[in-house]
Every structure is written in structure tokens, then in C-alpha cells.
Amino acid sequence: MTSSLLAPRGRPRVGATGGGTAAGSTAPTPILDWRHPLVASLHRQIGMAAGPGAGPEPADRTAALRRAHRRIAAAVRPVYSVQDERPVSEVLRRGRGSCSQRLAVLEAVARASGVATRVRGLLVDGSFWYPRFPRLHRLVPDQVLLAWPEFRIEGLSPTAHPGAPWLAVSELFGSLGELSDGHGGGFTNADAETLFEALSRTAIDWDGATTLCPAAGPACDLSAYVLADLGRFDSRDELFARHGQTLCRTARMLAEPVLGRRGP
DSSP, X not given: OOBSTTSOTTOOOOSOTTOSOXXXXXXXXXXXXXXXXXXXXXXXXXTOOOSGGGSSSHHHHHHHHHHHHHHHHHHSEEOOOOOTTOOHXXXXXXXXXXXXXXXXXXXXXXXXXXXXXXXXXXXXXXXXXGGGOTTXXXXXXXXXXXXXXXXXXXXXXXXXXXXXXXXXXXXXXXXXXXXXXXXXXOOOSSSSOOHHHHTTTSXXXXXXXXXXXXXXXXXXXXGGGEEEEEEEESOHHHHHHHHOOSSOHHHHHHHHHHHTTOOO
């Protein structure tokens, strides 16, 4: 049994209520506070070009986002923080963050470079996280709200990227087909590697689009864990405002002091 008591009350989470046509934005938000000096400093360290498009070619923009991902993976230690609405500047100040928080840092530096971002809201079955908490299944929420970023990259090939001009973070390091054809297997969700790191080496496939991941190892196809696709939202702020965070406020207050410092 998982814990439905920890979920926010009065927050219906069914259907693609966010639609599929969210325009995204480069504007700062309370979470994506890219004008903060700490975020601006990270942006300079990464060397991402400022201004609309962040580079003349799609390959340049994608390469810049890859550099940002690698820099964030090295600079922000992974922990199990449950405060999804924590501002990016505060995540950088602490030097640690959850997978969701580190994805938010990536979005923030993208927006600082003039690359619009939006998020896809996914409700993921809590059992997906059982391998990380083998003795605490009863405390794992039965549904986890995931904000999965997308980046607007003008000039992307619609043949290689059916969602063009939007590039899902799952495809930042290659198409799902290319990533699933590697020899590293899928994502186990059981060791020090988090979703944030894994997307650079293997397919993170929420839609069941991959067929090449080795059958004998961890799966690339994670679609069986998706309980609902809530659609696209102009920002993660909008997603959380509409659907709440994974845990209710009381549960977050009790869990954060412990999980916010504990890493995989």
C-alpha cells in the first residue's frame, strides 16, 4: 500500500487539462528566477550565448543546453528534496537539489539565454520509486507529479523530432531511438544515478516509443508508470499552481529536513 494521505486535497489530476499548445516563455518566474545573481553567474560559467535563440543553429543551441546539463550535474548535488516550488537561486545557494529542482535550473539558464521553455505534466505511479525506498513503500506517495521540460529550438528537423520546434529534455542528448540503442541499458531508479543524470546516456521514454532497449536489462519504456498526462504548461509554476505538489504542505514540512539532505 502506498500513501494517498500525503497528497494535496482538492486537486483533481486527470486528463490532459493543460492542453498541448502551451506557448512557453523566456520570462522569469518565482521558481525560474534567472535574473538572480546566482543564476546569472551560472549562466556565465556555462558560456551560453544570450539573446533570442542562444545561437545561430539548432545544433549550437542544443550543444549549449548539453553543456548546461553537465555543469548542473556537477555543481548541484542530488538529494530527495520534496519542495518542488523552491526557487532556482535557492537551489544553487544550497548546492543540492532533487531531480525536479535540477531540471528547473536547466530551464532557468535556458530562459536566460533566450530559449523558451515549457513543461509537460505527468502523473507517475509511486511504485516507480520503490527501488530507492525498499523498506518504506508505505510512505511513498501513490502518485508523483513530474514537470518534464521542453525547449523551443527553432530550426529542428520535424523528421528527426516530431515535436519540433519543441525538444523534450528526454531528447537533449539524442533521439529516443538513438539513446535506447546504447549498451548501458535503461534506467534502474535504484542507485546513485537519478533521472537527471540518466537522460544523458539512455532513453527516458514516457510514451512507449522505444523498442531497442535490451529486454534483459532495465527498461527504456517507462510508459507503464504514467497514470495521466496532464498536458503542457507555460511554466512549472503554472503546473504546480493548478495541480499542487506531490506532497501536501504538512508532509513537505516534515519530510524536507531529512530528505532535503539525503542523496541517492
